[in-house]
Amino acid sequence: MGAALERKDWMGLLARAPAARLRALWSDLDAGGEVTWLRPPEVGAVMVRGRAGATGAPFNLGEMTVTRCALQLPCGTVGHGYVQGRDKAKAEVAARVDALMQTEAAARVRAAVLDPLGDEMQATARARAEKAAATKVEFFTMARGED
Amino acid sequence: MYVAVKGGERAIDNAHAWLGEARRGDRDVPELTVDQIREQMALAVNRVMAEGSLYDPDLAALAIKQARGDLIEAIFLVRAYRTTLPRFGGTAPVETDRMAVIRRISATFKDAPGGQVLGPTFDYTHRMLDFTLAAEGEAPVAPRTDAMAAEVPHITGFLNREGLIEQEAPSDAVPPDLTREPLELPAERALRLQALARGDEGFILGMAYSTQRGYARNHAFVGELRIGTVAVEMEVPELGFVIEIGEVELTECETVNQFRGSKTEPPQFTRGYGLVFGQTERKAISMALVDRALRWEELGEDNSGAPAQDAEFVLYHSDNIQATGFLEHIKLPHYVDFQAELELVRRLRREADGGGEVA
Numbered sequence: 001m002g003a004a005l006e007r008k009d010w011m012g013l014l015a016r017a018p019a020a021r022l023r024a025l026w027s028d029l030d031a032g033g034e035v036t037w038l039r040p041p042e043v044g045a046v047m048v049r050g051r052a053g054a055t056g057a058p059f060n061l062g063e064m065t066v067t068r069c070a071l072q073l074p075c076g077t078v079g080h081g082y083v084q085g086r087d088k089a090k091a092e093v094a095a096r097v098d099a100l101m102q103t104e105a106a107a108r109v110r111a112a113v114l115d116p117l118g119d120e121m122q123a124t125a126r127a128r129a130e131k132a133a134a135t136k137v138e139f140f141t142m143a144r145g146e147d
Numbered sequence: 148m149y150v151a152v153k154g155g156e157r158a159i160d161n162a163h164a165w166l167g168e169a170r171r172g173d174r175d176v177p178e179l180t181v182d183q184i185r186e187q188m189a190l191a192v193n194r195v196m197a198e199g200s201l202y203d204p205d206l207a208a209l210a211i212k213q214a215r216g217d218l219i220e221a222i223f224l225v226r227a228y229r230t231t232l233p234r235f236g237g238t239a240p241v242e243t244d245r246m247a248v249i250r251r252i253s254a255t256f257k258d259a260p261g262g263q264v265l266g267p268t269f270d271y272t273h274r275m276l277d278f279t280l281a282a283e284g285e286a287p288v289a290p291r292t293d294a295m296a297a298e299v300p301h302i303t304g305f306l307n308r309e310g311l312i313e314q315e316a317p318s319d320a321v322p323p324d325l326t327r328e329p330l331e332l333p334a335e336r337a338l339r340l341q342a343l344a345r346g347d348e349g350f351i352l353g354m355a356y357s358t359q360r361g362y363a364r365n366h367a368f369v370g371e372l373r374i375g376t377v378a379v380e381m382e383v384p385e386l387g388f389v390i391e392i393g394e395v396e397l398t399e400c401e402t403v404n405q406f407r408g409s410k411t412e413p414p415q416f417t418r419g420y421g422l423v424f425g426q427t428e429r430k431a432i433s434m435a436l437v438d439r440a441l442r443w444e445e446l447g448e449d450n451s452g453a454p455a456q457d458a459e460f461v462l463y464h465s466d467n468i469q470a471t472g473f474l475e476h477i478k479l480p481h482y483v484d485f486q487a488e489l490e491l492v493r494r495l496r497r498e499a500d501g502g503g504e505v506a
Contacts, residue, residue, distance in 0.1 A: 007386075007388075008388055008389065008390045008391075011386075011390040011391070012378070012390055012391030012392075015390065015391055015392045015393050016378075016391060016393055016394045042233070043232065044232050044233040044234065044235045045201065045229065045232040045233070045234055045235065046234070046235050046236055046237065046238055046379075046381055046392065047234065047236070047237040047238065047324065047326075048202065048238050048241065048379055048395060049237055049238055049239070049240045049241065049322065050240055050241055050243070050340075050344075050397075050422045051240045051241075051243075051315070052315055052336055052337065052340055052420055053303070053315035053401065053418050053420045054243050054244065054301055054303070054315075054399065054401065054420070054422075055301075055315045055317065056315025056316055056317065056318065057315070057316065057317075057318035057320055057322070057336070057337055058240045058318065058319065058320065058321070058322045058337065059322045059336070059337035059338075059340040059341050059344075060237070060322050060323075060324050060325075060326075060337070060341045061241070061341070061344050061422055061424070062196075062197070062200035062201060062202060062344060062345060062424055063200060063201050063202070063229060063232070063234075063326075064201065064202035064203065064379065064393060064395060065201065065202070065203040065206070065232070066235055066392055066393065068235060070385065080383070080385065080386060082381075082383055082390060082392050083392070083393070084379075084392060084393025084394065085203065085205070085393075086203065086205075086206070125247060126294075127291070128247065128249055129247065129294045129297070130291035130292055130293065130294050131249070131289045131290070131291055132248065132249045132250070132264050132266055132294070133264070133291070133292040133293070133294030134289065134290045134291050134292040135250075135264055135265040135266055135268075136262045136263065136264050136265075136292075137262075137263050137264075137265055
């Protein structure tokens, strides 16, 4: 991952990240410090929507759990955490990373947390794609032909 | 009328304590962990998420453990928990054409662009018990072929290009939500799809099967069935832009159905749609068939009086938590009601016997 990361990119990565892995990478970085809570971690739900026929009118499919929080660094930078699941520690780490990514510490945080996370999640997705590819089939219709 | 009873606290406490002991089973057998259920009973977890209408595999696995494997009880627990959560908002509709598919098959086109991908399926297994699973063995490893995760186009898109299948009317309307407003009829398609997506798999399956056997037959082909993960995006008000807030695994089924045409429409194929949390393909196919059957009115078809065409019948009986709540309440004490009934029967018999005493 060499390209510039936008805020929505890293927030998305943090939201989807496996909680235990994110916490481990964060604790290795050792960048925790005083923060002011603007909104302490809160567990809630969002209503996930689909579209009729995949392209038509939206409908409510069901909810998913989400944890959110907001905090402020001593320098005044605000970080938001909006992550899947009910792990408050994960939401806090996500908000801290979001805040630090807006400061001079961005390169260090990215190298220590976001890049390894991104690489690992890409590897997981690729492994699934490779297993799927191994199950790709060609069906042949029998003697009756193409009906 | 139900009249409350009092008392029985000690018996109830002891019954629940025994339930806890029974849940644990034989202490010589290692206890199941929630992680084990989530990883190794994944399809049960998926069903509980789909019908509990809350995507959270850890919670669903916990509910299954607590419910001793009774999935409707587990769904009940998840539904009850869900009501305690504040709602942060609604997401953008998931874009299933961008799904990272692990399974994608079409019963209508053998040469579907993007290919037929079987994925981890029970199809083509021999349905013979595998006794090697009863012994501890090495963990199996799936073969791999070089591939990149790539988006796979929807098959109905190809029929759309020729104009041979009905187009879904584009809309960005905020859909009605039956968790906020009680379900009322007539129910628009968005509401029906929500009810079907969380409805009981067995009930929806039975309704779908009835259409195949001839009750509101509409000749469904599985145009496409796909399973995979999609990103969930939502606009976060405090940020003012859209972010990914997670990723969910979904099963989507699009059926292609015959339609003779009407006064306003040329002959073309029509569509049924199923979308369900998790790997839940029996449910997704069933949902698509029932969705299609319920669309008879908007497609100008005859009402053949079939149960699957009756929105009231389908939607008011598809929710297994409503159903089991009403069904199971009749086992709770109804002593006062029954006492009244008993008195009535005794009196009627006395009268029939010409005033004589009945034992």
